[in-house]
Amino acid sequence: MFDYLNKHASAISLATISTLAIFNVGYFWKIGIHFLGLIDISNLVYSLGVSLTAISIGGAITAIVVRASSAWLQILLAGIGATVSTWGIVYFQPRTLDPQLPQNFAILIGFILPWAAFTGRLIALDHAQKWSNLAWVGLGWWTIIFQAGICQVSIELADRFMYVVNTKAGVIVDARILRSSSAGLLLVVDKRITFIPQGEIRAVSLQNPE
Structure with missing residues (x-):
């Protein structure tokens, strides 16, 4: 082999x-x-x-x-x-x-x-x-x-898990994470794709842990 x-x-x-x-x-x-x-x-x-x-x-x-x-x-x-x-x-x-x-x-x-x-x-x-x-x-x-x-x-x-993303510009709620990498996070929020650079992210937490 x-x-x-x-x-x-x-x-x-x-x-x-x-x-x-x-x-x-x-x-x-x-x-x-x-x-x-x-x-x-x-x-x-x-x-x-x-x-x-x-x-x-x-x-x-x-x-x-x-x-x-x-x-x-x-x-x-x-x-x-x-x-x-x-x-x-x-x-x-x-x-x-x-x-x-x-x-x-x-x-x-x-x-x-x-x-x-x-x-x-x-x-x-x-x-x-x-x-x-x-x-x-x-x-x-x-x-x-x-x-x-x-x-x-x-x-x-369709993922049921939603996230709260704290950034330097504010807080993003009801976000689904599509991809994460060293460059940043690729999110979908309100049926819109959003990319957040790594340097802008302060914290990410699970919104609905139950």
């Missing part, structure tokens, strides 16, 4: 960086792509941890498909995924600060199921080494990760 990792270290590193970059593009695509410039190293680590959820779900379903080795199962998963994602896409409104959790999760699961069925089929038939197949697998994976970023920010937009 270590020999394999050493041999493909460059490809693995490139795939990891691409995954993190696309996750963050999906995240900020919903709330404002220009905020992407606030990303730092700590946010990349955060993105890796969050995107592991999508990786785990996709990997688990792919393992089930490979073990079952059933064409009917793969067709069923692809059909369910297409149906679920179509429902989510029809009722999805892009570029809104409304969380739209059901729609976003429907699209994510709808993307994961066909991808897992296709990838599992390739592995079962030992066709996964062909470059054309790998390209389709990679394209599908990046689409999933992009949607995973949108889902993550949707979860945070």
Whole structure:
């Protein structure tokens, strides 16, 4: 295994960086792509941890498909995924600060199921080494990760925890924290995105700890 990792270290590193970059593009695509410039190293680590959820779900379903080795199962998963994602896409409104959790999760699961069925089929038939197949697998994976970023920010937009942020200019209440980094805090207040530089922050406290 270590020999394999050493041999493909460059490809693995490139795939990891691409995954993190696309996750963050999906995240900020919903709330404002220009905020992407606030990303730092700590946010990349955060993105890796969050995107592991999508990786785990996709990997688990792919393992089930490979073990079952059933064409009917793969067709069923692809059909369910297409149906679920179509429902989510029809009722999805892009570029809104409304969380739209059901729609976003429907699209994510709808993307994961066909991808897992296709990838599992390739592995079962030992066709996964062909470059054309790998390209389709990679394209599908990046689409999933992009949607995973949108889902993550949707979860945070719907978070029940609100914060009080004391700044040099005053006090901000009813704030949800979207991202925190060495640069400052990215907040959503009254359905508006606000960035507070680190030097302006005096204190942050949970507003509704009960």
